Amino acid sequence: MSVEPVRGFGFSAQRRWFADLLDSDIVYSFWQSKVTVVAALVTLIIVLGAALAPWVAPHDPFDLKTLSLLDSHLPPVWQKGGDARFLLGTDDQGRDILSTILYGSRLSLAVGLMSVAFAAALGIALGLIAGYAGGAVDTLIMRAADVQLTFPAILIALLIDGTAHALFGQYTTDSVTIWVLVLAIGLSFWVQYARTVRGMTFVEKNKDYVLAAHLIGIRPSLILARHILPNVIGPVLVIVTINLALAIILEATLSFLGVGLPPTQPSLGTMIRIGNNFLFAGEWWIAIFPGFTLAALALSVNLLGDWLRDALNPKLR
């Protein structure tokens, strides 16, 4: 019997998959919904601006040498007294608001993405273990989740953050603060992932394809990673997008309260805090522009998450 190699993998298969994706119902529903397209556009602009900040921003707000107190408190360019060098005005240190927004979005996005990644990784791992092992392990993890759910996310984040500051306060450099923040926010969000994944793991682990893998002696860790994980990851995508908006806002809140990022590395939240002091003095641009950016980012990401959830729900189609 002549033996032919199995064709159809590699590049031609990827191309076919991509073509199918572009033509699929999900992508179609994307273009149908104008709100979603606008939201995606806004997110893209902010993300690109943040990622390309070093090249796009007119000034470097962290370079102390370029700052001059003479430039401080300048209003946006279209108001009287504005300076064309600083399109959206400057803050009390003489930093250009536009540049600070671009660099600040970077931090907000970075912290948001990292904390969501951490929460997802932790939640998925615990969910898989709880769902697969069942019994006492499952009970333990789920009760821990229940206890955590009784506390609002911000309280948990404050708790971890405050503890870290108290323990290591004088020894930390500013860069460590970011990791503490990521840890704090991540730990307050893992439960949703764990619960969703656990429920789906329960269902999948009894399916015949898992039994077939058992039959040939595949180890449970491999079964979890290769078989069960890809099949439970779908809803996680939706949770990630919605969580991202929440994480960004939570970081902003923490920074606003003063327990987030330090003033030398301002995120959008820090800038709002700084600007808050000058609102009543009439220098509205220091708080409003960052606030608007934050709101736009959170809303757009949230709307994208909504669309994704509806698009992935077969019943609504």
Added chain:
Amino acid sequence: MNGPVLSVRRLRVEFPRRRGTLVAVDDVSFDIARGEVLGVVGESGAGKTLTGNAVIGLLEPPGRIGGGDIRLDGLRIDNLSAEAMRHIRGKRIGMVFQDPLTSLNPLFRIGEQIVETIETHTNLRGAAARRRAIALLGEVGLPAAETRIDGYPHQFSGGMRQRVVVALALAADPELIIADEPTTALDVSVQAQIISLLKRLCHERGTAIMLITHDMGVIAEAADRVAVMYAGRIVEIGAVRDVISRPQHPYSVGLMGSIPKLDSDRDRLVQISGSMPRLTSIPPGCPFHPRCPRVFEPCARLRPELMAHAQSQVACWLYDKAPAAEAAQ
């Protein structure tokens, strides 16, 4: 009252999609007489459940009736308003579905559910309705009906639940019952009991039954006539004895041959190559022609209508007496 109880003419069920309309039931016509059991048999994707749903007006959107008409005792029912159809459903058409677990509301006692149907569709109320419910449960063979009427569905076994569903279907004394795979979810021994129950009640009350199933054995035992469906069309319709022992359409022949029998020896089963076409790729002409062992010239071009042959009707060019087919040969 002399005409057929149910008359379906050129029924068409379609699903509009963004890239065109899919036709799931294409030009289907049949009658069911008073007290007759018509079996509608076909494999999955043939369109038999959709036909049943169309008759009782329960097509799930975006599915819709795209043509044809359905008449219940002469009255047209396919174009009624939702409200009017609601009155017909339950009162004049009863339904028995496959899964008794989901046909009954788990939160209500079975007595309450039957009484609700009786009070909605008849003039009986209160104690009279309850007496009728108990009588119905006795008719369907539920033992100790007076006490068990107050039980919840989960307290009954699968077979008992299906009997309750049959009682529910009969509660308002309908002229027609649509039974969609009524025995598929049941054990073999219970299946036999439900089949004989349906037959007996049908004969006693003169209720017509449209029995939809993929199981030819059930059809053989329960039905008087049978319609074989393939890719949304009826390919053969006739008396059960005729269609089973002397199938005409090549698909029916293949179908009967592929069923393993209890009394035969271990020969190879008849095999039809390929599978039923998906809705998006139904072949032109006769939909069965790519798989047909007796395909010839007109099959790929022209779509055959049902034509009389022997005692049945067959949609196949092999039996066409018109010059077109003969000229092609």
Added chain:
Amino acid sequence: MTAAPLVGVDNLSRVFDVSRPWLDRVTENLPRQHLVAAANVTFSIKRRETFGLVGESGSGKSTVARMVVGLIPPSGGNVVFDGQSMTDRAQRAGRQKIRRRIQMVFQDPYASLDPRWRAFDIVAEPIRAFALADSRSAARARVGELLRLVGLDPVDGAKYPHEFSGGQRQRIAIARALASQPDFIACDEPTSALDVSVQAQVLNLMRDLQDRLGLTYLLISHNLAVVRHMASSVGVMYLGRIVEIAPSKELFRNPCHPYTRMLLAAVPQLDAALPKREPVEGEVPNPLDPPKGCPFHPRCAHANARCRAELPRLIERGSSAVSCHAVEEGRI
């Protein structure tokens, strides 16, 4: 010719603990509940033969199949494969070698293939797990061979399960089962979810493969006609116990046990002109609360006092075995 059987099942039993959670039991003072899914199951399967196990819901046939292939540990009894005990703890080391030779085909073609894996990877998984191919290209070649063996095009290996029909998925499942070059395949209702014409294709395929590769099958089914068509020996199960074992022709021509007779009478016949043998009564009782004595006695026309009190044993008569007091006493 008395060659040693390939698979021997001896007094196999399985009990599931279905008690309510500890807290509920303590607060509501409930007893522990046990479900006897299978008890005293004994049979053997000769090489290259098909053994059919039939029964309705609650009969325990699926549980027995899973114990035979080693997916569930038995609560009691022994499974012997080619002379090696599968259940004896001391011999556990040799079990990985045996694993390769035992495979299973499952009922639901929509749940037995991982929806996120390509057909190629699904069929290649056993090859990789048992290191049966030296290189990726060797594995690919082998997968192509297997797909062709079950009637599919090797190019289809790139597709995902949802792109196939039910019958084609079952073929992929069979190809996967064949990938480890097994001697024995347990088939749990392999065609119950398929249309009748597709069932014919798959059953014919299974027969052809058995002839070509010398396979031994354990076929689980509730469809008596399918078992009649495929199996040379048949065991009938009721509520976890074997009530009758006989060569296929004999069982269907001369059933002894009242339950077997009732089951055969209940099967809807295409030729309904055949006379009915015995009327069908009652339903399968709740396995959590089985009747005392013979589990079939509430539905049996021949039950006497002994049947209601004493569990019948499987007694051999010639090439068959029946577990029935009435048969033993010569009353039927």
